Each structure stands twice: as C-alpha cells, then as structure tokens.
Amino acid sequence: MKKNLHPIDRSIRGIIGLLFTGFALFNGAYLEEPVLEVLIGVFGVLNLISLFFGWCPVYHLAGINTSDNKK
Numbered sequence: 001m002k003k004n005l006h007p008i009d010r011s012i013r014g015i016i017g018l019l020f021t022g023f024a025l026f027n028g029a030y031l032e033e034p035v036l037e038v039l040i041g042v043f044g045v046l047n048l049i050s051l052f053f054g055w056c057p058v059y060h061l062a063g064i065n066t067s068d069n070k071k
Helices: 007-026 034-053 057-062
Strands: none
Touching: 007 034
C-alpha cells in the first residue's frame, strides 16, 4: 500500500476528521437521528485513518495520486 496523499491533503483530512468525529460525539441534542450521527462519525474516522496512513482507497480506485513521490 503506497501513500497517495500529499501532506496538505492529509492535513485537510485531519481537520475534517476531527471536526466531524467531534461533532458526532459531542453534538448533544442537536441531531436527533442516531443513524445520521453514526454516518457522520464514520466519515470523520475514515478521514482520520487516511490522515495517519497517507493512503485513500477512493483515490486508489480512481487512480489519483497527490503524493510527492509519484513513481
């Protein structure tokens, strides 16, 4: 599994991941639909996983590579 994310892309994913995961966990009574809370949380966690590994499965399937070493 080769990295396919640029450091800026990884940073943006980290910010999005933290925001969405935090919102899903600490939204209080703002969202009253548990399925929506879970979906938002999963989206946030998947972005955090992409941040840590530097690899995005959607980019892989689409053939996109934004990393610095495009070998």
